[in-house]
Amino acid sequence: MARIELRNVAKTYGAVDVIEGLDLHVEDGEFLVLLGPSGCGKSTILRMVAGLEDVSGGSIHFDDTRVDTLPTQKRNVAMVFQNYALYPHMTVARNMGWGLGLAGASNSEISSRTKLAAEKLGIYELMDRKPAALSGGQRQRVAMGRSIVRDPAAFLFDEPLSNLDAKLRGQMRREIKQLQQELGTTALYVTHDQVEAMTLATRVVVLNRGKIEQISPPLDLYARPASLFVADFIGTNPMNFLEAVVTETNTLRTGNATWAMPDGLSEADRRPGTALTLGVRPEHILLDDEGMLPITFVEKLGSDTVFRAALEDDELMVRCDPGLGVRTGDRVGLRADPAKMHAFSPETGLRLN
Amino acid sequence: MRHSLLARTLALLWLIIGTVITLAPILWMLLQALKRPIDQIAFPPRFVFTPTLDNFTAVLSAPGFRAAMQDSLIVGVGSVGLGLLLGVPFAYVLSRSSMRGRFELAEFILSTKMLPAIVVVVPLLQVYQNLNLLDSYTGLILGHLLVVLALIVWVMRSFIDALPVEVEEAAYVDGASRLRVLTHIVLPSAVPGLVTVSALAFILSWNELFFALTLTGTNIRTLPTYMATEYVGFLAVDWGRLSAAGLLATVPVVLLVLVLQRYLVRGLSMGAVK
Numbered sequence: 001m002a003r004i005e006l007r008n009v010a011k012t013y014g015a016v017d018v019i020e021g022l023d024l025h026v027e028d029g030e031f032l033v034l035l036g037p038s039g040c041g042k043s044t045i046l047r048m049v050a051g052l053e054d055v056s057g058g059s060i061h062f063d064d065t066r067v068d069t070l071p072t073q074k075r076n077v078a079m080v081f082q083n084y085a086l087y088p089h090m091t092v093a094r095n096m097g098w099g100l101g102l103a104g105a106s107n108s109e110i111s112s113r114t115k116l117a118a119e120k121l122g123i124y125e126l127m128d129r130k131p132a133a134l135s136g137g138q139r140q141r142v143a144m145g146r147s148i149v150r151d152p153a154a155f156l157f158d159e160p161l162s163n164l165d166a167k168l169r170g171q172m173r174r175e176i177k178q179l180q181q182e183l184g185t186t187a188l189y190v191t192h193d194q195v196e197a198m199t200l201a202t203r204v205v206v207l208n209r210g211k212i213e214q215i216s217p218p219l220d221l222y223a224r225p226a227s228l229f230v231a232d233f234i235g236t237n238p239m240n241f242l243e244a245v246v247t248e249t250n251t252l253r254t255g256n257a258t259w260a261m262p263d264g265l266s267e268a269d270r271r272p273g274t275a276l277t278l279g280v281r282p283e284h285i286l287l288d289d290e291g292m293l294p295i296t297f298v299e300k301l302g303s304d305t306v307f308r309a310a311l312e313d314d315e316l317m318v319r320c321d322p323g324l325g326v327r328t329g330d331r332v333g334l335r336a337d338p339a340k341m342h343a344f345s346p347e348t349g350l351r352l353n
Numbered sequence: 354m355r356h357s358l359l360a361r362t363l364a365l366l367w368l369i370i371g372t373v374i375t376l377a378p379i380l381w382m383l384l385q386a387l388k389r390p391i392d393q394i395a396f397p398p399r400f401v402f403t404p405t406l407d408n409f410t411a412v413l414s415a416p417g418f419r420a421a422m423q424d425s426l427i428v429g430v431g432s433v434g435l436g437l438l439l440g441v442p443f444a445y446v447l448s449r450s451s452m453r454g455r456f457e458l459a460e461f462i463l464s465t466k467m468l469p470a471i472v473v474v475v476p477l478l479q480v481y482q483n484l485n486l487l488d489s490y491t492g493l494i495l496g497h498l499l500v501v502l503a504l505i506v507w508v509m510r511s512f513i514d515a516l517p518v519e520v521e522e523a524a525y526v527d528g529a530s531r532l533r534v535l536t537h538i539v540l541p542s543a544v545p546g547l548v549t550v551s552a553l554a555f556i557l558s559w560n561e562l563f564f565a566l567t568l569t570g571t572n573i574r575t576l577p578t579y580m581a582t583e584y585v586g587f588l589a590v591d592w593g594r595l596s597a598a599g600l601l602a603t604v605p606v607v608l609l610v611l612v613l614q615r616y617l618v619r620g621l622s623m624g625a626v627k
Contacts (some may be wrong), residue, residue, distance in 0.1 A: 007436065050522075050526060051525075052522050052526075052569075071525075072522075072523060072525040072526055073528045073529065073530065074525075079523065079526045080521070080528065081519045081523060082519075083517060083519055084525075085517065085519035085520045086520070087520060087523075087524070087538060088520070088542055089541040089542060098524075098527060098529075099526075099527030099528055099529075102527060102528040102529055102533070103528055135582040146527070150527075176607075243363060259484070308431065
């Protein structure tokens with residue numbers, strides 16, 4: 001177990017800067033998730049920690065040891081790959097115990113530790129099978145088992161659940177979380193799936209184009225996104241964004257609609273005439289009985305209903321109770337809770353309130 | 354999909370024509386090998402005759418033939434073995450490293466196959482003379498290495514390219530050195546490729562005449578040289594024995610392929626990744 005620290009880490013491929021000056025701390029025993037769209041550099045960061053990619057600048061430390069100068073073999077990390085990467089010619093038992101053997105463990109130690117790990121993961125009866133004879137979920141468990149037998153400094157997960165179907169993914173997610181809590185091993189987990197990030201992480205790092213947009217506990221990410229990018233990326237239904245102007249009457253005007261002033265804005269940002277980007281989540285918009293906004297599209301999802309209402313130039317996505325029975329063509333009034341409204345600077349995209 | 358009767362008949366006909374074209378020389382060789390000398394040169398050729406095994410017994414009892422088979426075996430195994438030893442790590446590096454110029458290097462290796470053998474063999478003859486390699490096993494094995502190395506490197510490179518690199522990365526993370534990854538992870542996964550390329554390379558060496566004829570003399574005679582010099586004279590060709598020897602020379606190769614057939618099927622790497 002170890003604390004992982006990235007200091008001013010950079011990565012360039014030829015003339016392309018993939019990552020510039022990245023600082024990141026992973027506390028001992030923490031479950032840190034790197035979240036971002038494909039191409040944001042999250043896998044590259046993980047691979048640099050593993051030693052599968054060189055760093056182009058800066059340094060990486062495990063506790064007080066600098067490791068970016070060490071080869072992968074000397075870093076004592078365990079990695080779970082998206083495609084499992086099992087050794088095809090070895091049995092499950094050999095797959096799990098091979099690394100222990102390389103580290104010089106005795107045969108009896110190897111068999112007792114692989115047995116323990118296999119029992120923990122429920123794959124003990126598969127020990128003599130080869131990977132080709134396993135299902136996707138079983139392969140993923142073997143890959144996990146290969147990681148936990150070694151008692152590594154850190155677990156590195158590179159989108160480990162992407163190849164599984166949705167149901168199995170949910171189950172493996174819970175198992176990974178339980179396993180990590182039980183073992184208390186530092187974990188660094190890369191994913192593009194916000195549900196995985198929200199459910200697994202103690203803290204989430206949202207990455208965009210090789211830069212950190214926000215580091216927060218999952219719920220803060222949802223409640224107080226630090227930038228337009230994060231606000232847009234997090235949330236099952238995407239946040240509504242509206243270009244707004246502060247009016248003389250301490251309200252916001254978007255086209256022909258008027259909104260309450262969001263909480264927490266500074267005096268300077270509330271000056272009349274100031275332009276800002278207003279963000280409201282579909283689930284935070286409240287319905288009024290009387291109103292003029294026509295509903296253009298309704299999706300009934302069972303647990304809730306999502307509809308779109310037309311503003312002058314924009315459309316708002318609203319999530320509401322299915323019991324309300326809204327229909328296309330209905331007219332509604334909408335308002336938002338000032339405590340749950342987000343304001344961003346149109347220039348920098350950063351949060352203002 | 355169900356095809357019409359006409360289509361199926363045409364396909365069958367096509368297969369039969371293809372098979373006949375491929376097998377006709379071998380069939381002719383078999384007939385010649387079973388004929389007495391008087392039947393061999395008859396024109397029009399006889400398809401009904403009294404068969405004899407004289408040619409086969411004559412070839413098999415000739416000490417020269419057995420020695421030639423042994424020489425071919427030594428040179429074939431030697432050149433393929435050396436070729437694998439050099440070529441497989443070479444192919445691995447070409448496939449996995451990001452070294453500059455690796456593509457050019459691979460193409461250069463292949464380009465050696467574009468030269469006519471005679472262009473290579475003339476300077477080689479002089480070099481061999483100075484190094485005292487003429488008419489020796491070492492000399493011919495090295496000569497055949499030139500024949501098989503490009504094949505081994507290219508086939509193995511594309512084979513290794515197709516293996517998932519994450520499996521090797523997992524092995525590095527597990528603590529394995531590069532060499533151990535090659536010997537314990539890559540090679541076991543590449544067995545079908547190794548078998549295929551070994552069989553192909555062995556056949557190349559087994560059938561090679563030009564280098565063997567030029568670089569060896571009396572000490573070493575591989576099967577192709579033996580056949581070309583023993584049964585082909587200035588004025589006459591001993592068709593019966595030549596045919597019998599030719600058939601017998603193909604037996605080891607056919608056996609080799611039969612034995613290795615189950616490895617020639619790809620699929621060992623299945624199951625490593627999704």
